[in-house]
Amino acid sequence: MAPRNQNRPPNSSTNKKDGGEEIPIDKRRRIAGGARLAGPTAASRARQVLSAVGSNNQDTASDTVSVAEVSEHVEFTKEEVAALLNEKPKGKKYDLKGNLEQVTEFNKKLKLCLKWFQGVEQNLNQEQEKLRNALDASENKCSEIEIGKKNKEDELNATIGELRHNSAALAEKLSREESDKLDAIECLTREKDARVAAENLNASLSLELEKTRQEKLTADQKVVSVNDMYKRLQEYNTSLQQYNSRLQTDLATANTTLQRVEKEKSTIVENLGTLRGHYTSLQEQLTVSRASQDEIAKQKESFMSEVNRLRGELQQVRDDRDRLHSQIQLLTADLEKYKEANGKSVETLDNLMTQSNALEETCASQREQLRILQHQLASANEKLKMADLSVSETRTEYEEQKEMIRHLRQRLADAEHQINEKEMLRRKLHNTILELKGNIRVFCRVRPLLPEDGCASDLPFITYPTSDEGQEQGIDLVQSGQKYAFTFDKVFTQEASQNDVFSEISELVQSALDGYKVCIFAYGQTGSGKTYTMMGRPQSMDQKGLIPRSLEQIFETSQRLSVQGWKYKMQASVLEIYNETIRDLLAPTRTSWDAARTENGVPGKQYAIKHDANGDTYVSDLTIVDVCSSKEVASLLHQAGQCRSVGKTQMNEQSSRSHFVFTLRITAQNATTEKHGVLNLIDLAGSERLSKSGSTGDQLKETQAINKSLSCLADVIFALAKKESHVPFRNSKLTYLLQPCLSGDSKTLMFVNLSPEPSSVNESLCSLRFAARVNTCQIGVPRRQTAIRSADPRLSIG
Numbered sequence: 001m002a003p004r005n006q007n008r009p010p011n012s013s014t015n016k017k018d019g020g021e022e023i024p025i026d027k028r029r030r031i032a033g034g035a036r037l038a039g040p041t042a043a044s045r046a047r048q049v050l051s052a053v054g055s056n057n058q059d060t061a062s063d064t065v066s067v068a069e070v071s072e073h074v075e076f077t078k079e080e081v082a083a084l085l086n087e088k089p090k091g092k093k094y095d096l097k098g099n100l101e102q103v104t105e106f107n108k109k110l111k112l113c114l115k116w117f118q119g120v121e122q123n124l125n126q127e128q129e130k131l132r133n134a135l136d137a138s139e140n141k142c143s144e145i146e147i148g149k150k151n152k153e154d155e156l157n158a159t160i161g162e163l164r165h166n167s168a169a170l171a172e173k174l175s176r177e178e179s180d181k182l183d184a185i186e187c188l189t190r191e192k193d194a195r196v197a198a199e200n201l202n203a204s205l206s207l208e209l210e211k212t213r214q215e216k217l218t219a220d221q222k223v224v225s226v227n228d229m230y231k232r233l234q235e236y237n238t239s240l241q242q243y244n245s246r247l248q249t250d251l252a253t254a255n256t257t258l259q260r261v262e263k264e265k266s267t268i269v270e271n272l273g274t275l276r277g278h279y280t281s282l283q284e285q286l287t288v289s290r291a292s293q294d295e296i297a298k299q300k301e302s303f304m305s306e307v308n309r310l311r312g313e314l315q316q317v318r319d320d321r322d323r324l325h326s327q328i329q330l331l332t333a334d335l336e337k338y339k340e341a342n343g344k345s346v347e348t349l350d351n352l353m354t355q356s357n358a359l360e361e362t363c364a365s366q367r368e369q370l371r372i373l374q375h376q377l378a379s380a381n382e383k384l385k386m387a388d389l390s391v392s393e394t395r396t397e398y399e400e401q402k403e404m405i406r407h408l409r410q411r412l413a414d415a416e417h418q419i420n421e422k423e424m425l426r427r428k429l430h431n432t433i434l435e436l437k438g439n440i441r442v443f444c445r446v447r448p449l450l451p452e453d454g455c456a457s458d459l460p461f462i463t464y465p466t467s468d469e470g471q472e473q474g475i476d477l478v479q480s481g482q483k484y485a486f487t488f489d490k491v492f493t494q495e496a497s498q499n500d501v502f503s504e505i506s507e508l509v510q511s512a513l514d515g516y517k518v519c520i521f522a523y524g525q526t527g528s529g530k531t532y533t534m535m536g537r538p539q540s541m542d543q544k545g546l547i548p549r550s551l552e553q554i555f556e557t558s559q560r561l562s563v564q565g566w567k568y569k570m571q572a573s574v575l576e577i578y579n580e581t582i583r584d585l586l587a588p589t590r591t592s593w594d595a596a597r598t599e600n601g602v603p604g605k606q607y608a609i610k611h612d613a614n615g616d617t618y619v620s621d622l623t624i625v626d627v628c629s630s631k632e633v634a635s636l637l638h639q640a641g642q643c644r645s646v647g648k649t650q651m652n653e654q655s656s657r658s659h660f661v662f663t664l665r666i667t668a669q670n671a672t673t674e675k676h677g678v679l680n681l682i683d684l685a686g687s688e689r690l691s692k693s694g695s696t697g698d699q700l701k702e703t704q705a706i707n708k709s710l711s712c713l714a715d716v717i718f719a720l721a722k723k724e725s726h727v728p729f730r731n732s733k734l735t736y737l738l739q740p741c742l743s744g745d746s747k748t749l750m751f752v753n754l755s756p757e758p759s760s761v762n763e764s765l766c767s768l769r770f771a772a773r774v775n776t777c778q779i780g781v782p783r784r785q786t787a788i789r790s791a792d793p794r795l796s797i798g
């Protein structure tokens with residue numbers, strides 16, 4: 001029999017179904033319609049049927065296996081089918097029954113064959129379908145493989161290109177490498193030498209390493225000791241903090257003692273005054289006594305000369321008397337001789353007797369005179385004695401008073417020394433506290449309600465906490481029923497006097513004399529009392545502000561310290577920033593402002609702000625005046641006040657339209673030290689709402705410039721509070737000028753002034769919020785400028 005499946009590969013014992021399933025070859029043959037029985041039994045049965053067909057004459061009864069019975073299992077070969085189709089009826093011509101049976105049988109066989117064909121066809125169709133699917137899949141696969149192949153080919157081409165490129169590069173590299181190799185060989189020899197050197201170096205490095213290890217060990221030990229030290233420092237820090245709190249207590253005690261000592265001092269000063277009065281009167285008495293003593297001495301001298309003269313006269317009279325007496329005796333002897341001898345005449349004798357009597361009278365009167373003179377001398381001596389006595393008494397009294405004054409002076413000096421010591425301690429503590437705080441301090445002041453403010457509301461919108469904690473430091477503001485609480489370094493209520501305010505800042509002012517940079521500025525809405533706080537009414541003892549009081553204190557203290565060998569040099573300058581332009585308020589003529597307005601004009605003054613490497617700020621072309629007394633400064637301030645830009649607004653009769661900056665630079669020298677302090681006192685222009693101020697025209701421009709520079713100040717403060725890397729100091733003249741005070745080593749204090757008017761509640765809240773921000777700004781630790789000798793005559797503001 002010819003092979004059925006010519007498509008089948010000759011050596012294939014298996015074939016794949018669709019989807020790649022392996023089909024056993026026997027089964028495949030059956031499906032492909034191989035004309036074989038499915039099994040031996042069925043095949044023999046089929047043969048029987050076919051042979052029955054073929055024999056035609058065989059007994060149908062014996063051939064009991066019906067076509068229907070085998071139809072399910074029968075398979076045909078090609079030859080069998082051809083034989084079946086070519087089969088001719090073999091029956092007898094008229095044997096209809098037999099023919100019919102044959103035909104029926106033939107029919108059955110045909111049906112069976114047909115059925116088989118149908119089955120085969122179906123199988124073939126299925127097979128074909130499967131093969132088609134397989135073909136499609138194969139084709140897909142093929143196309144995929146082809147695409148893959150193409151891609152691969154491309155890839156390979158690219159790789160080949162790359163490889164070629166690489167190969168060229170490698171060839172080039174090779175040539176380079178070869179030249180490198182030559183170099184390397186050369187290098188190698190050099191390296192060998194170097195290696196020897198390196199080995200030597202290595203040896204030395206090993207030694208060094210060993211040394212470094214030793215050092216590391218020492219360093220480790222040091223680290224341990226540093227750690228120990230750190231711990232100790234921490235402990236020290238804690239103890240310092242304790243010490244600080246103790247110092248605070250001491251400060252309080254010192255303050256009490258100081259107050260007591262000051263009271264004692266005032267009593268002593270009073271006593272001293274009385275004693276001085278007493279002393280003066282005693283001195284007057286002494287002068288009088290001395291004058292009368294001199295008088296008496298003169299009298300005594302004249303008496304003495306008189307007595308001497310009288311004594312001389314007396315002596316002469318006595319001599320005369322003695323001479324006369326001896327003459328009388330001689331005469332008497334002569335008389336006797338005459339009487340005896342010749343009887344001399346009685347006349348001569350009488351004459352002689354008269355002469356003798358006259359002489360005796362003269363003698364008696366002279367004796368009387370002598371007696372009177374002796375009496376006068378005795379009384380003069382008595383008087384002299386009395387005068388001597390009173391002089392010595394006065395002298396003793398005077399000595400006693402002198403001793404008492406010396407003693408009181410000593411006590412006063414002791415008291416002053418004690419006060420100075422306490423004062424120094426207090427200042428030291430004050431500085432320590434400030435240094436520890438390291439930030440801008442903020443004082444808040446609320447001005448009283450003025451008659452022009454109108455009526456106050458029933459409920460005040462500003463209140464002060466009454467608890468011990470918040471007293472004098474807290475302030476509460478109520479806006480639309482909501483309460484906002486703020487705390488500052490000090491809060492001054494409406495009742496606070498100018499003196500109360502100054503006593504809180506006098507320490508700070510004192511620091512300027514000690515070589516610190518000090519800056520005090522007043523901030524607040526217009527009409528809130530900034531100028532009143534800073535300047536006040538300089539002519540009134542009670543109402544003068546911080547600037548005159550500070551200057552008085554500075555000059556008083558400098559005079560006191562000059563006794564201890566300190567020499568002071570003070571230089572003052574005053575400027576204002578008006579519409580972003582600096583004006584020199586001590587300039588000889590007002591025209592210089594106009595010149596300054598031309599900014600870069602050749603003749604005009606520049607007033608450029610400059611910071612030097614020491615953190616000092618200078619304003620070029622600014623007038624600087626040497627001052628020696630508070631009176632001089634007061635007259636400068638008066639001059640500056642006259643020139644300051646002031647205007648009337650709806651909110652303030654006398655509104656400052658510029659920022660006013662007073663600067664006093666203090667240089668203190670003694671034999672060993674030199675200190676440079678700066679005191680900046682600034683009255684800022686008031687912030688105001690355009691709508692509220694009612695400004696128009698030039699005043700509107702002024703208000704806009706004021707608000708702009710204040711908003712620049714706020715930007716600077718916010719940047720400082722947030723510790724931003726860039727602080728926009730250069731955005732306005734005010735902030736640029738204040739830069740050292742806001743960022744350097746200055747002691748800075750801000751007054752936030754508030755108005756109690758109910759209509760100002762919004763502005764007051766803004767001012768308080770701004771002040772609270774300022775209070776959080778860390779500006780560094782105040783630094784004293786000592787022992788720096790400077791020949792620079794310019795004046796700096798910080």
Ligand SMILES: Nc1ncnc2c1ncn2[C@@H]1O[C@H](COP(=O)(O)OP(=O)(O)OP(=O)(O)O)[C@@H](O)[C@H]1O
Nearest residue numbers: 447448526527528529530531532652655656685686
């Ligand atoms: N503590 C106070 N006691 C009495 N009067 C005060 C006090 N503070 C301010 N005043 C008065 O309030 C008014 C306004 O004060 P001041 O001119 O000082 O305000 P200001 O804040 O400087 O205003 P501006 O910013 O417009 O210059 C003045 O008449 C002043 O005398």
